[in-house]
Amino acid sequence: MRRLVLDRPALSTVALLLASVLLASAGQALAEGNAAKGKAAFAAKCALCHQVGEGAMPLIGPPLNGIVGQKAGAFPGFAYTPGFKENFADTTWSDKNIDPWIADPKALVPTSPMALAFAGIPEAGERADIIAYLKTIPK
C-alpha cells in the first residue's frame, strides 16, 4: 500500500516527461510542414500544371515525383525555358531552394510560365506543408 503512494510522484514525473516530448514533437511537425495539409494545397494550387504519382505526365509544368533531392530541369524531354535553365543551372532541389521558387517564381525567373500564370504562395507555413508533401512522393 505504501508503495503505491510513493509511486505517485514518479508517475506524474513520467506524465510530465511524456507531455514535454509530445509538445516538442508537435513543434517539430509544425516547423517541418504538414504533408497532409500540403497534399490539399498542392491539389488546389499546383496540380493544374504539375502531376505527381505513378504515370505522372508533363502538363504545363513537368511531373514532380521525387523532386526534392533531384537536379533542377532534369525531367527527360521537358522543354524548360532558357531563363529557368540559366537560373537553376547546377541546382539540386532542397527544402531551402524550393521555398523561394514557390514563394515568388516571378522574382527568380520572370519569363517562366510558372511565374506568368501563378502568383506564388506567400504564406511560409503553407509552403512548408507543400514541400513536406513533395518529400513523400517517391521518384
Ligand code: HEC
Ligand atoms: C501555371 C502553371 C504552374 C503552376 C500553377 C505551378 N507551376 Fe511549377 N512549374 C511550371 C513550369 C512551366 C515549370 C518549368 C519552368 C520553366 O521551364 O520555366 C515549373 C517548374 C517547377 C519546378 C522545377 C521542376 C524541375 O524539374 O526542376 C518545381 C519544383 C515546381 N515547378 C513546383 C511547383 C509547385 C510546388 C507549385 C504549387 C505551389 C507549382 N510549381 C505551381 C508551371 C507551374
